[in-house]
Amino acid sequence: EDQVTQSPEALRLQEGESSSLNCSYTVSGLRGLFWYRQDPGKGPEFLFTLYSAGEEKEKERLKATLTKKESFLHITAPKPEDSATYLCAVRTGANSKLTFGKGITLSVRP
């Protein structure tokens, strides 16, 4: 069974303090790793898709990377508006469903 583990569960940063969020996975036949941002009480907002080890994608202060066992979401010089829960999900084999981790709650203090 596909497993996705995100760490840490929660992260508190000072504005401007860069850090990384981890998503490790145990799957058979990765067909895509997805990062989403979720604000309280709202639906997840799509950020990135990564398909193969070594792939990287960037968007503003966020950069996602992928290896054969894990993905990192790097946040450079975060701002308070980056505070949210960040979800990682995988799609494997012939499955169309996404298997999610529990998410990482990020708080950025001004």
Next chain:
Amino acid sequence: DAGVTQSPTHLIKTRGQQVTLRCSPKSGHDTVSWYQQALGQGPQFIFQYYEEEERQRGNFPDRFSGHQFPNYSSELNVNALLLGDSALYLCASSLRPIGGEQFFGPGTRLTVL
């Protein structure tokens, strides 16, 4: 370009009742997936509809059923509600079942008393 829409926003039911949740996919998308998200957890896959048929199902009982209409919109029905069914129900749409990204709606918050 309209994104994924869901209705209603909030719903309160009592145990044993039945509920229907609705979803309209993003323009141009033909596949709808439903997820249940309990507080503090990641979304859990319920099932997916494509070409008006259920294509894949997660580990949910038969009390959870769905439908997709010719215009690609979808309904999620839950019968015999339990307290444990209280959650945020999310609809996601995509272009085709496999490949590409799933875009989520704002969700329906269901509370079962």
